[in-house]
Amino acid sequence: MSDDLKKAAAEAALALVQPGMRLGLGTGSTAKLFVDGLGAKVAAGLDVLCVATSEATQAQALGLGIPMSTLDETPELDLTIDGADEIDGALRLIKGGGAALLREKIVAAASQRMIVIADDGKQVATLGRFPLPIEVVPFGLEATRRATAAAIAAAGASGDLVLRKRPDGSMLLTDGGHFILDAHLGSIANPERLAALLNQVPGVVESGLFIGLATAAFVAGPAGVQVYGDVAAKRG
Numbered sequence: 001m002s003d004d005l006k007k008a009a010a011e012a013a014l015a016l017v018q019p020g021m022r023l024g025l026g027t028g029s030t031a032k033l034f035v036d037g038l039g040a041k042v043a044a045g046l047d048v049l050c051v052a053t054s055e056a057t058q059a060q061a062l063g064l065g066i067p068m069s070t071l072d073e074t075p076e077l078d079l080t081i082d083g084a085d086e087i088d089g090a091l092r093l094i095k096g097g098g099a100a101l102l103r104e105k106i107v108a109a110a111s112q113r114m115i116v117i118a119d120d121g122k123q124v125a126t127l128g129r130f131p132l133p134i135e136v137v138p139f140g141l142e143a144t145r146r147a148t149a150a151a152i153a154a155a156g157a158s159g160d161l162v163l164r165k166r167p168d169g170s171m172l173l174t175d176g177g178h179f180i181l182d183a184h185l186g187s188i189a190n191p192e193r194l195a196a197l198l199n200q201v202p203g204v205v206e207s208g209l210f211i212g213l214a215t216a217a218f219v220a221g222p223a224g225v226q227v228y229g230d231v232a233a234k235r236g
């Protein structure tokens with residue numbers, strides 16, 4: 001998808017940034033454009049304090065001179081800006097295509113507002129065409145994979161679970177040292193039920209289903225940037 005659309009969404013989000021804000025910085029190619037823009041604003045004198053959702057974003061932000069903190073030092077954030085792999089009409093998301101889902105979810109949950117930036121290719125009527133990332137601990141992988149498959153079946157879905165590897169064939173490890181199982185489900189009829197069942201599987205750390213976390217979205221298409229949800233709304 002064109003970088004121009006991603007950039008348009010990122011710029012719409014940049015306009016929300018106010019001096020003194022504590023920001024969560026997302027991961028992925030769209031979030032990277034937001035961080036680039038934020039770096040330019042910081043260089044021009046903007047005062048913000050940020051927490052990154054991945055080692056990659058942390059390195060990018062530090063390279064741009066953006067003041068960085070941690071959730072230990074700064075456990076409450078005003079606003080997180082992050083991309084998504086899929087977004088539906090209820091602002092439910094699939095995330096984790098870049099393997100950052102766990103930190104992304106922790107940072108989003110610590111933020112009063114989470115605003116998604118995306119091109120319109122990410123919009124779906126039903127989540128699930130994008131394989132759902134499920135982060136699991138390496139110990140007991142095969143047992144966890146079977147229990148995960150059972151949870152998926154109990155939620156009324158089905159599909160292959162594929163252990164994610166790097167392009168060179170080696171095992172992919174997340175920033176937290178975990179594996180990722182990508183669930184090729186095609187469609188997820190009941191994301192809330194699936195998320196709840198996956199969270200009950202010992203060995204599953206998190207799933208890439210983000211439900212009730214995004215408060216708004218900027219979605220860029222050929223006709224411009226559409227706003228979904230309320231950009232001023234804070235999570236209760």
Ligand SMILES: O=C[C@H](O)[C@H](O)[C@H](O)COP(=O)(O)O
Binds near residue numbers: 031094095099
């Ligand atoms: O783990 C990665 C994140 O969830 C990304 O935000 C997501 O994969 C979208 O990335 P991109 O903006 O590159 O499509």
